[in-house]
Amino acid sequence: MWDKFVLELTQASHGIVENIARFLPRLLVMIVIVIIGWFIAWIFKVVLRSILRLAKFDKLSQDAGAAQLLNRAALPSSSELLSRLVFWVAWIGFILIGVSVLGIVGIEEHVARFFGFLPQLFASLFILFFGLLAASFFSRAALLAAVNSDLPSPRLISWTIRTLIIVFTISMGLEELGLGEHTVVVAFGIVFGALMFGLALAFGLGGQDLARQFLQRRFGRHGKEEHEDELSPL
Amino acid sequence: MAEESILSDDFLRELMNVGEVDILVGLPTYNDARTVSHVVQAVRAGLLKYFPRQRAVIINADGGSKDSTQEIVRASSISDLQNAPNLHALRTLHSISTQYSGGHAPGAALHTILAAAELLRASTCAVVSPDSVNIEPEWIDRLLRPVARDNFDLITPIYRRHKFEGLLVSNLLYPITRALYCKPIREPYPSEFSFSGRLAVQMAGLDIWQQETGRIGGETYLVVSAITGGYQTGQVFLGPKSRTDQSAPADIVKALRQTVGILFSTLESNFPSCSAQGEMKIASSPDGRPAEIDTEPIRVNRKRLHQMFVRGIVDLEPVLKTILAASTLAELQRAAALPEENFRYTDELWVRSVYEFAASYHHSIISRDHIVQALAPLYRGKAYTFLTENRETSAQEVEVCVEQLCVKFEELKPYLVELWNGKK
Numbered sequence: 001m002w003d004k005f006v007l008e009l010t011q012a013s014h015g016i017v018e019n020i021a022r023f024l025p026r027l028l029v030m031i032v033i034v035i036i037g038w039f040i041a042w043i044f045k046v047v048l049r050s051i052l053r054l055a056k057f058d059k060l061s062q063d064a065g066a067a068q069l070l071n072r073a074a075l076p077s078s079s080e081l082l083s084r085l086v087f088w089v090a091w092i093g094f095i096l097i098g099v100s101v102l103g104i105v106g107i108e109e110h111v112a113r114f115f116g117f118l119p120q121l122f123a124s125l126f127i128l129f130f131g132l133l134a135a136s137f138f139s140r141a142a143l144l145a146a147v148n149s150d151l152p153s154p155r156l157i158s159w160t161i162r163t164l165i166i167v168f169t170i171s172m173g174l175e176e177l178g179l180g181e182h183t184v185v186v187a188f189g190i191v192f193g194a195l196m197f198g199l200a201l202a203f204g205l206g207g208q209d210l211a212r213q214f215l216q217r218r219f220g221r222h223g224k225e226e227h228e229d230e231l232s233p234l
Numbered sequence: 235m236a237e238e239s240i241l242s243d244d245f246l247r248e249l250m251n252v253g254e255v256d257i258l259v260g261l262p263t264y265n266d267a268r269t270v271s272h273v274v275q276a277v278r279a280g281l282l283k284y285f286p287r288q289r290a291v292i293i294n295a296d297g298g299s300k301d302s303t304q305e306i307v308r309a310s311s312i313s314d315l316q317n318a319p320n321l322h323a324l325r326t327l328h329s330i331s332t333q334y335s336g337g338h339a340p341g342a343a344l345h346t347i348l349a350a351a352e353l354l355r356a357s358t359c360a361v362v363s364p365d366s367v368n369i370e371p372e373w374i375d376r377l378l379r380p381v382a383r384d385n386f387d388l389i390t391p392i393y394r395r396h397k398f399e400g401l402l403v404s405n406l407l408y409p410i411t412r413a414l415y416c417k418p419i420r421e422p423y424p425s426e427f428s429f430s431g432r433l434a435v436q437m438a439g440l441d442i443w444q445q446e447t448g449r450i451g452g453e454t455y456l457v458v459s460a461i462t463g464g465y466q467t468g469q470v471f472l473g474p475k476s477r478t479d480q481s482a483p484a485d486i487v488k489a490l491r492q493t494v495g496i497l498f499s500t501l502e503s504n505f506p507s508c509s510a511q512g513e514m515k516i517a518s519s520p521d522g523r524p525a526e527i528d529t530e531p532i533r534v535n536r537k538r539l540h541q542m543f544v545r546g547i548v549d550l551e552p553v554l555k556t557i558l559a560a561s562t563l564a565e566l567q568r569a570a571a572l573p574e575e576n577f578r579y580t581d582e583l584w585v586r587s588v589y590e591f592a593a594s595y596h597h598s599i600i601s602r603d604h605i606v607q608a609l610a611p612l613y614r615g616k617a618y619t620f621l622t623e624n625r626e627t628s629a630q631e632v633e634v635c636v637e638q639l640c641v642k643f644e645e646l647k648p649y650l651v652e653l654w655n656g657k658k
Contacts, residue, residue: 137601140553144607147486149550154549158358233402233613234423234491 012151023102030098045087052079066132085125091117124173131169135162160195167191239242240342240349240443245332246283252328255559256288257281257378258356260347266650267333274310274329280374281327294331295346297338304331340492341443341452343650348438358382358433363425363452369473377428387465390421390457393475395630396398397624398532400475402618402635404484406588407493413643414477414501415461419469423454423493426472433465451496458500464637486610495606498595505654534652539618540577544570546611553608557594562586566612579612579619581642581650587612589646593653613658 052058061067061078075081081166096111146154171188241249251466259277263270274292281290294307303530311329334346344361358381362369380386403421411422429437437456442448447455460467547554554563565583588609595605624632 140600140604143549143553144604147542147546148607148610150545154545216558231397233486234493234616 006018026102030101032102033098034091034095037091037098041087041090041094044090045083048086049079049083052082057082060133061129066129081196089121093118124176127176128169129175131172132164135169138162138165160199162196164192240334240345240352241330242335247329248330248332249342249350252291252330252354254289255291255328256349256357256358257285257290257356257382258347258354258359259290259292259352259374260344260359260361261292261294261307261364262297262340262343262347262361263294263299263303264302264343265301265363267298267299267301267303267363270303271306271310273362273366273369274307275363276371277374278311278327278329278429278617280371283371284291284375285378287325288358288382289325291328291330291356291376293347293350294329295343296331296333297343298333302505304333308333314575318551319553326380339449341447341480344452344456345438345443345448345462346436351431351434354439356434358428359431360428361394361426361432366475367391367428370473370554371645373426373472375425376472380468380470381428381430384468385430385466386428386468387433388457388460388467389428390419390424390467390469391426391472392420392469393472395475396532397627397629398534398621401620402489402493402604405620405639407614408499408636409640409643410497410505410588411522412640413647415458415504416472417467418640419457419461420458422453422497423470424457427453427457429456429460430465434556436463447496447499447562451492454496458497462500462504485561486613487607488623490606490609491603492612494604494609498592498602498606500594534621535575536618536621539621540574543579543611543615543618546614548612550608553600553604556599557605557608558587559592562590565651566615569615576625577615577618579615579640582646584612584616585639585642586649588654589650592650596654 057079057103058067058077061070065079070078076084083201093115096114097106100108100111118159139158141153142161146157151157167188171184174184259271259272259281261277276293279294281288292311294304296304296307307329311331330350332346334342336342346362347359350356354467356377360374360375360377360381362373367372372381377391379388379535380389403423407422408418408420412418413648437459440448440459442455443452457467547566551567554566558566563581566587569579569583571578590608591605594600595602599605619637624635627635
C-alpha cells in the first residue's frame with residue numbers, strides 16, 4: 001500500500017516535472033515572441049508615424065474635423081493615435097501568437113478570430129476617417145454656398161449635412177464591424193426618415209413666407225429692381 | 235502637336251483651305267445671338283479698313299450655342315458690310331465657325347483660337363468679346379497695330395468705365411497684379427486683347443488647357459505668362475465698356491474663381507520672382523491715353539452688400555478662422571459689429587486679408603476652391619466701403635483712391651512674403 005502510494009507519487013511528480021520541463025521552453029519561446037513582437041511593433045509605430053508625418057496626415061485629419069474631436073477628448077494627434085493603435089494591435093497579435101505556442105486548449109480559436117477581425121477593424125476605421133473627411137468637406141461647401149447665395153440659416157444647413165454624413169458613416173463603420181447590423185440599419189433608417197419628414201414639415205409649414213418671397217423675387221415686380229442693383233464685378 | 239487633339243477634322247480641313255495668314259481674330263461665343271452680328275461686322279470693317287493688304291481670318295469658337303449664334307456669325311461673314319459700304323477687300327477675308335468639344339468653357343475657346351493661330355502661322359492675333367456692343371472698327375486697329383507694327387507681344391485694353399463698374403478689377407485684380415508683377419496692367423482679365431504669334435505658340439503648347447486653370451481662366455493665365463515670360467506688353471485705350479456687357483460673370487463667386495483663383499494659382503510657380511521688390515515697370519501705352527471714368531448717377535443697393543458682408547463674417551467664422559490671422563479676423567468682426575453708417579473696410583485691413591488668403595491658398599490650409607469662395611463676403615464689404623466713400627467723388631478722386639490702394643498693396647508685399655514662407 002505504502003509502496004503503491006510512493007510509486008503513484010513518484011509518477012505524479014515525474015509527470016509534473018516532465019510537464020514543467022515541456023512547458024518551460026514554450027514559456028520561454030512565448031516570452032521571446034512577446035519581446036521580439038514588442039520590438040517589431042515599436043518599429044511599426046516609428047515607421048508609420050514618420051510616414052504619416054511626411055504625408056501630412058495631421059493636416060488631413062484637421063481638415064476632416066477629426067483633430068478637433070481628439071483635442072476635445074484630450075487625446076494625442078491623429079498620426080500619434082494611429083501609430084499607437086498599430087503598435088498595440090501588432091503587439092497584441094504577437095502576444096496571442098506567443099500564448100498559442102503554450103498549447104492551451106481553446107486559445108488557438110481565439111487567436112484565429114482575433115486575426116480574422118483585424119481587416120474588419122481597419123476597414124471600419126478607414127470608413128470612419130474618410131467619412132469624417134467627407135462630412136467636413138461637404139458641410140463647409142454647403143456653408144459657403146449658402147452664405148454666398150444669401151440663404152437663411154447657413155450654419156443649420158451645414159450642420160445638418162455634417163450630421164447626416166457622420167451618422168451614415170458611423171452606421172457603415174459599425175456594420176463593417178458586424179456590431180448589431182440590423183439594429184444599426186433600422187436605427188439609421190428611422191433617424192434619416194424622421195429627419196427628412198421633419199424637414200419637409202418644417203419647410204411646408206414654416207417656410208411659406210420664405211417660398212412666397214422667393215417666388216416674388218424671382219418672378220414678381222421686385223425682380224427688376226434687384227437686377228438693376230447688380231454691378232458687374234469685372 | 236497640341237492642336238491635333240482639340241481641332242476637329244472638319245475645322246482642320248477649313249483651316250487648311252485658308253492657308254497661312256498674317257492676322258487672326260478670334261471670337262469665342264456661347265449664346266450670343268443678340269450681339270454677335272454687330273461684333274462680326276465691326277471686326278470685318280476694321281480688318282478691311284486698316285489691314286486691307288494682310289491675309290486675315292476670323293475664327294469663331296463656339297461652345298455649343300442653342301440660339302443660332304453660329305448661323306448668325308456665318309451669315310454676318312458673307313453679308314455686305316452695313317456700316318461701311320465703301321470698303322472693298324483686296325484679299326479674301328476668311329471666316330470660319332467651329333464648335334469645340336467638351337461644352338461651354340472660355341478656356342477651351344481660347345485654346346482653339348491659339349491652336350488655329352499656331353497652325354495658320356498667324357503673326358498677329360486678337361480676341362474680341364462677342365457681346366461688346368460698343369465695339370467700333372477702330373478697336374481692331376488699336377488692338378492689332380502695336381503687335382503688327384511695333385513688335386508688342388501682348389496688348390491689353392483700357393476702357394472708359396463707370397466708376398462703380400468692375401469693382402473687383404479696381405479693388406483687387408489691378409492692385410495685386412501691379413504689386414506682385416510690378417506691371418500696372420489695368421485689365422488683368424481682359425475680354426478684348428491682342429497677342430503675337432510667338433506668344434500664341436508658347437501658350438498653345440502648355441498643358442494647362444485640360445486643367446481647371448486653363449478651362450476657366452485662360453485669359454488671366456495668358457496675361458501672367460506674358461509678364462513672367464519677359465514678353466513685351468502694352469495697353470491701348472479702346473472705348474466705353476457698356477453696362478449691358480454680359481461677358482463678365484455677375485456671379486461674384488464665379489468671377490473670383492476665374493480671376494483671383496487663377497492669379498493665386500499662378501503665384502505657385504512665379505512667387506520667387508514676384509517676392510523680390512522689383513522696380514515698377516510701366517506697361518507701354520502705344521496710344522498714351524489713360525483710363526477714363528464715367529461719374530453718372532447709378533442705382534446701387536449698398537445696404538444688401540453690407541448685410542451680406544456682416545452675415546458672411548458671422549456665419550463663416552469657422553472657415554475664416556483657418557484662413558485669416560487671429561488679429562485680422564478680430565478686426566473684421568469688430569468692423570462687422572459696427573452700425574452700417576460707421577462701417578469702413580480700410581485699405582490696410584483689406585490688403586492684409588487678401589494676402590492672408592493668398593498665403594492660405596499656397597499652404598492649402600483647406601480646399602483651395604473653398605478659400606476662393608470664402609473671399610466673396612469680404613469683397614462685398616470692400617465694395618460697400620468703396621461705393622460709400624466715392625458716392626460723390628469726381629473721376630480724379632476715384633483714381634486717387636485706386637492709386638492709394640495700389641500703393642498699400644505694394645507697401646505690404648513683405649507681409650505676404652513672410653506669410654508665404656511660413657514665418658507668421
